[in-house]
Amino acid sequence: MAKKPSIPKGTRDFSPAEVARRNYIIQTIKKHFETYGFQPIETPSFENSETLMGKYGDEGDRLIFKILNSGDFISKVDDVTYSSKNSASLTPKISEKALRYDLTVPFARYVVMHQNEIDFPFKRYQIQPVWRADRPQKGRFREFYQCDADVVGANSLLQEVEFVQLYDAVFTDLGLNGATIKINNRKILSGIAEVIGAKHLLVDFTVALDKLDKIGEEKVKAEMMEKGISEAAISKAQPLFEMTGTASEQLEKLKSILADSEVGMLGVSELEEIISTVDMVGLQSTNLQLDVTLARGLNYYTGAIFEVAAPEGVKMGSIGGGGRYDDLTGIFGLKDVSGVGISFGLDRIYLVLEELNLFPDSLDTSLDVLCLNFGKKEGTAALKLVSGLRKQGLRADLYPTDTKVQKQFKYADKRGVPYVILLGEQELTDGKFVAKNMKTGDQKDYPLDSLEEFVEKVKSDF
RNA sequence: GUGGUUGUAGCUCAGCUGGUUAGAGCGCUGGAUUGUGGUUCCAGAGGUCGCCGGUUCGAACCCGGUCUUCCACCCCA
Numbered sequence: 001m002a003k004k005p006s007i008p009k010g011t012r013d014f015s016p017a018e019v020a021r022r023n024y025i026i027q028t029i030k031k032h033f034e035t036y037g038f039q040p041i042e043t044p045s046f047e048n049s050e051t052l053m054g055k056y057g058d059e060g061d062r063l064i065f066k067i068l069n070s071g072d073f074i075s076k077v078d079d080v081t082y083s084s085k086n087s088a089s090l091t092p093k094i095s096e097k098a099l100r101y102d103l104t105v106p107f108a109r110y111v112v113m114h115q116n117e118i119d120f121p122f123k124r125y126q127i128q129p130v131w132r133a134d135r136p137q138k139g140r141f142r143e144f145y146q147c148d149a150d151v152v153g154a155n156s157l158l159q160e161v162e163f164v165q166l167y168d169a170v171f172t173d174l175g176l177n178g179a180t181i182k183i184n185n186r187k188i189l190s191g192i193a194e195v196i197g198a199k200h201l202l203v204d205f206t207v208a209l210d211k212l213d214k215i216g217e218e219k220v221k222a223e224m225m226e227k228g229i230s231e232a233a234i235s236k237a238q239p240l241f242e243m244t245g246t247a248s249e250q251l252e253k254l255k256s257i258l259a260d261s262e263v264g265m266l267g268v269s270e271l272e273e274i275i276s277t278v279d280m281v282g283l284q285s286t287n288l289q290l291d292v293t294l295a296r297g298l299n300y301y302t303g304a305i306f307e308v309a310a311p312e313g314v315k316m317g318s319i320g321g322g323g324r325y326d327d328l329t330g331i332f333g334l335k336d337v338s339g340v341g342i343s344f345g346l347d348r349i350y351l352v353l354e355e356l357n358l359f360p361d362s363l364d365t366s367l368d369v370l371c372l373n374f375g376k377k378e379g380t381a382a383l384k385l386v387s388g389l390r391k392q393g394l395r396a397d398l399y400p401t402d403t404k405v406q407k408q409f410k411y412a413d414k415r416g417v418p419y420v421i422l423l424g425e426q427e428l429t430d431g432k433f434v435a436k437n438m439k440t441g442d443q444k445d446y447p448l449d450s451l452e453e454f455v456e457k458v459k460s461d462f
Numbered sequence: 463g464u465g466g467u468u469g470u471a472g473c474u475c476a477g478c479u480g481g482u483u484a485g486a487g488c489g490c491u492g493g494a495u496u497g498u499g500g501u502u503c504c505a506g507a508g509g510u511c512g513c514c515g516g517u518u519c520g521a522a523c524c525c526g527g528u529c530u531u532c533c534a535c536c537c538c539a
Contacts, residue, residue, distance in 0.1 A: 006512095006529085006530080009529085009530070009531090057537090059463095059536070059537055059538090060537085060538095062463070062536095062537090063537075063538085102539090130539085132537095132538080132539090134536095134537075134538075135463080135536090136531085136532085137532070137533070137534090138532070138533085139539080140538075140539080141539090144539065145539085146539065147539095207537090296538090308539095317538070317539070318538080318539065319539070320539075321538085321539070343539070344539080345538095345539030346539080347539070348539055349539090372497085372498090374497080404495095404496075404497095405496090405497050405498060405499095406495075406497090406498070406499075407499095408498090408499090409497095409498055409499035409500090410499055410500090411499090412499065413499040413500055414499090414500095420498085420499080422497070422498080424497065426497090434497095436498075436499090438499070438500080439500095441498090441499090441500090443498090
């Protein structure tokens with residue numbers, strides 16, 4: 001007996017109902033990407049290892065899925081490396097390719113390779129799966145989709161404002177009210193690190209600060225000290241732990257802390273401009289919130305950083321994130337191209353919409369009309385009828401065999417078909433068909449030679 | 463990568479300190495009902511108790527390993 005089949009940890013199969021719901025989210029996001037002028041591209045699911053390695057920090061490198069070389073790759077490894085049993089030195093010799101870890105780095109690679117064909121500023125969007133060798137949890141998978149939109153070759157802060165609006169447009173359209181778009185600026189974090197004299201420990205400082213609302217002030221300070229940040233430096237940063245009030249009040253506080261830091265003041269003025277412009281254009285259903293503790297791990301951000309939190313009460317990590325990176329293409333040899341972008345976490349948005357019951361009911365309908373089968377002669381006539389309905393744009397199907405009517409009805413019920421058509425011997429001689437509304441139970445006759453009235457009736461129910 | 467947690471019918475779960483033939487609800491199949499589903503009634507099918515090994519006269523239950531689930535770290539969508 002064959003062993004029960006299984007799929008790898010952190011991966012999933014999607015049923016027809018799940019795919020319908022995922023497509024609904026994707027279509028919504030895509031629609032808004034396109035109305036904002038973004039163009040789609042796609043890149044390969046795997047890249048050369050050197051394209052990906054070292055771009056996400058040590059922790060990121062660990063989470064990249066490596067692909068073994070083809071052929072007899074082990075025989076080509078020298079004995080010293082092989083017997084050392086050291087993964088770090090052995091891996092590059094047996095693996096030269098890796099699954100993409102996100103869409104931003106492959107995009108940077110794309111921009112550099114195609115720089116002569118691209119018209120800048122270039123606005124691209126990309127909706128594809130990415131893979132991470134992470135340990136799965138709820139809302140955390142080893143294969144998941146990112147929906148990214150980025151602009152390269154434009155320095156204007158209006159881009160940042162547009163991305164906030166784009167987040168707002170998508171979440172409003174999905175009916176997800178009350179999501180919070182958190183914003184910060186990497187320059188402010190650099191400025192703070194500079195002012196407190198911990199410039200070289202910027203990453204450690206920001207990673208610790210990021211946990212403030214999760215583990216509290218004391219533990220954050222303890223972690224900073226553990227990373228080698230002095231007590232004096234931490235006490236200089238004390239005002240950061242007391243950031244309350246409106247965005248403009250917080251910005252005023254930051255100005256006084258960062259007065260001596262050129263980069264810090266630049267960050268403050270950038271944020272000020274973005275926030276006041278967003279204020280002017282207004283948001284529909286999301287809130288923009290300044291959060292100086294927002295850090296985000298990825299090393300390549302240099303300006304604004306975004307993160308989207310699900311509405312209050314939903315326990316879920318961030319459902320989107322992004323920011324500005326001034327030199328991402330620099331690592332591939334193209335200098336002075338500034339980029340800014342955001343990402344939607346499809347799989348997490350799915351879980352949030354499901355938890356809040358926000359998927360439209362219409363997604364459950366995969367077939368508008370099922371025509372029952374009463375035998376050979378009737379079936380042939382029914383097929384003609386079904387073809388006519390399909391030409392009018394209805395999703396219509398004929399039950400393939402003339403089994404018991406009861407059984408055919410049960411099937412229609414389970415598929416959630418709103419209309420069932422009965423076309424038997426009597427109807428055929430009368431030149432009509434009977435349509436039953438499965439929700440109300442009403443039945444009505446329609447002429448076989450003119451389908452418009454019935455088609456209109458079905459379409460009006462959408 | 464570290465620590466913990468979970469796994470019994472298609473699904474949700476019972477199953478006593480280890481003791482004959484492992485249960486329920488829902489779902490499924492058939493019938494009541496040869497042109498009417500979603501309600502009702504009757505009958506039936508469906509399990510190597512995640513997998514491998516150990517302890518024991520005897521293991522769903524105890525022990526070890528492994529895979530999986532979820533959780534806390536790490537990190538992140």
